[in-house]
Amino acid sequence: MSEQTATEPNPPMVWDAWGVLEGHKPLSPEIRALIGGAFGISAETVSRPGEDAVRLRDSALTADQSAELAAIVGEGNVSTDHHDRLVRAGGKSTFDLLRRRSADVQDAPDAVVTPVDHDEVLALLTYCSDARIAVVPFGGGTSVVGGVDPVRGAFDAVIALDLKRLDRLSAVDVVSGTATLGAGLTGPQAEKLLGEQGLSLGHFPQSFQFASIGGFAATRSSGQASAGYGRFDDMVHHLKVATPRGTVELGRAPASAAGPDLRELFVGSEGTLGVITEVTLRVHPVSTNTAYEAWSFPDFTTGAQALRALVQVGAAPTVLRLSDEAESGVNLAMADRIGGATATGGCLAITTFEGTEAHVAARSAEAAAILAASGGTSLGADPAVAWEHGRYNAPYLRDSLLDSGVLCETLETATTWANLANLKAAVTGALTEALSAQGTPPLVLCHISHTYPTGASLYFTIICAQTADPMAQWGVTKTAACDAIIAAGGTITHHHAVGADHRKWMTDEIGDLGVEILRAVKAVVDPAGILNPGKLLP
């Protein structure tokens, strides 16, 4: 790979698939057999066009506009290069990947701009407001909900404002356990810088390897260790946001009663209210003690009740997950072992415990007693270690499946414990019905990966044969699933965010007045409406 240019994304993700090239591998014989058995298709790999073959819409940016942008960020930090534009053409949903494979002329940002600091971001937003250029803030580009689609809205041009150069750990407070991180730092970069100080953030979503600190905050990300370290929004102590109207800084204390918490407006604002440039986050010492224990439950209901007991008592592990019967059956919890012989019956749960030696000992003993009393059988540490080993691999598998005539996508929601079974059945039913009606009955797998005293998330993986028009196939299906989520009382998204794909359901989520409030806030900070058009707001 050639040396990275200033406008190359960081890390250099594959333009039409997940992650980096090295992560991709052909489907294993076990998975091909599984697919053949389930869907009756041969699962032969189709080769994809090279990136040079993709026809992109011409950049609409004028030479004057390019020059003005370069005057703000420097010559080398504005690019209208084919590659630079293509890799910011969208996120990584199945819709995105299918669209990227199309032979039609594709859309892309008219330029990629890479500012170096908060003041340059501010200057860019002022300029773009005046020049009427839409701005899509761009972090890791891992959105699976259309959050970085190059939508122009009412404007002639759109730029991708890539935050990769805002990559500093600018302050560490070891006593308070806080660290101030640039929005453009990726998960591994942030962990590396923190690790040099003996600290860790503990935020490990599936997108960890590529997604950015600013993106985590802007989308209310939630990581696999959320039971122990909380959701990303829980970790946010202070935010610095650049808006077309100036800088907003929020968060003076660990907690406050000084009116509404405006951090909670910008966290989750998905680039529509400002560009988060810097986040001060709660961190903790790197754990030198980790205990792993996997459990088997006879069925999902029993397992869910066990997780609930654990969390409601206040004995949650650092990681706590439960796969349903279907997911446990194909061993999806361990992507590297899918279809392998180690799949157990029942439902697989994973627990890990981090912290001081005394804390891990006390907590893991308390948790084990509750899980055992709740119908669980310990499987020992191995399956939990194996899960951790393979935990970032599922998106790569989706790419290989897409190349092999299989449609694969995920979606997620959350609800109260009492409503969990109802919501799971409703969504599974809607997915199965929508796809069966198109002649492609699916496998629907599900797990709980985020737990709260009052409820939990549900994460669905859907696998089926592709029809001739997989975009339309999934479009109909996604709509049916979202309608079912709302009708069954779930939230339209627990941690994937709204983006372009969920905004149709935002009125169901927050009501007409809620939407009006968001519009009013946007009118204050982004009067020209340049920030991430077509996202979040219905």
Place this chain on the structure above:
Amino acid sequence: MSEQTATEPNPPMVWDAWGVLEGHKPLSPEIRALIGGAFGISAETVSRPGEDAVRLRDSALTADQSAELAAIVGEGNVSTDHHDRLVRAGGKSTFDLLRRRSADVQDAPDAVVTPVDHDEVLALLTYCSDARIAVVPFGGGTSVVGGVDPVRGAFDAVIALDLKRLDRLSAVDVVSGTATLGAGLTGPQAEKLLGEQGLSLGHFPQSFQFASIGGFAATRSSGQASAGYGRFDDMVHHLKVATPRGTVELGRAPASAAGPDLRELFVGSEGTLGVITEVTLRVHPVSTNTAYEAWSFPDFTTGAQALRALVQVGAAPTVLRLSDEAESGVNLAMADRIGGATATGGCLAITTFEGTEAHVAARSAEAAAILAASGGTSLGADPAVAWEHGRYNAPYLRDSLLDSGVLCETLETATTWANLANLKAAVTGALTEALSAQGTPPLVLCHISHTYPTGASLYFTIICAQTADPMAQWGVTKTAACDAIIAAGGTITHHHAVGADHRKWMTDEIGDLGVEILRAVKAVVDPAGILNPGKLLP
């Protein structure tokens, strides 16, 4: 006491002091000796005028307006009675109590209106918007920041909208641990209704006996068991809010990534954005196991480090408090024993543990090991039990002091652990300087009562001799303390809210754009601007 009328506050608080009549008692000889020694004053009790002697501004409400209000809520639920108006004339700050004792004509709401449900609140807000009548939502009336002052703003009249009749426990979900409570329920009423189902909310602020569910939510209240059960805002699962533009309902799941969390706009909105009529809250089974342990630390710094260690490791008790040397010295942590012989040297810390037997055993053992290793000496259970016994009594003591020529008030803030000593010194210095300059050097006592992984609250009690004009005396002092809080990096309020008294500092807290955002949100939901004028917004 005569039978309670529909428009009598619930419970019937004393009009010019804290709480109910039965709670008040004369100063003990020990406290009088303490005051005599500290301030050289005799501390003779001054008798206060009866409530009939108070001259209230005449009600500005027209007969037509009264009739229109009665048409909405029924005849018996609109009152312009002297007593009913007087007991809603303000909250319970020292400013309020001093003002209430004035011989001048006093202000009060022009009427008290007591709707029975959400729809009546909606109808009242629509009517008052049209008729241009300001509305002060009224719960327990315990505000210590001027949050229920009868401010008319741009209008001719103001009503107190008392929520006491919204007193239902309308839903309980034992599986998920949630309960839906009417905004007008007081702390004890809510605990009683929940207790009948084996549940508890666990929210025990000092105002617990009188304050209401709606008030807790509207002011971001934080209770004494916040280390175990969280702040009130943490407990809010779902909110129902009546606004002049209609109903807002927020909260579909335990957590969501569906954009900004608008609950966090209404929680802490202090009646300026709507009237919270119903809150669905996280609850837990009543604990049948409580462990108590008090600790002594050689000094505040050592004690604070011990609390920090506990919280950062994830081993926080249910209650966790630390008094500084001065507060420990006068035994204020146990209001019933102030000045008594049991005061110990050093700094007193209180821990209590609730939950299942296994959880209490594991957690208290882990915590005790950390506190001992951090320089603490166990004092056994007794001082912690004594603290719990007297924990609601301090406000009564303030009344007796005020009657005896002593000024007494509290204020609070929060910051990171690293900044805690700096903030404490800055506020103590500002208070001491401002009062000494007026010839009344104070005792300044302080404790930590709310802890977080990244920091803690500081709660100050200030006691000194009154000058001839105690309103002016405290006015200058409060301003000096607030300026010092902001300059030293604290939040202007950790759990007392903003009200009228802190709004001057809101721009420091959230910036000009933050204030503009709040105004824009208010313009959406309250276009006439009738809701609680003069509060929150600077």
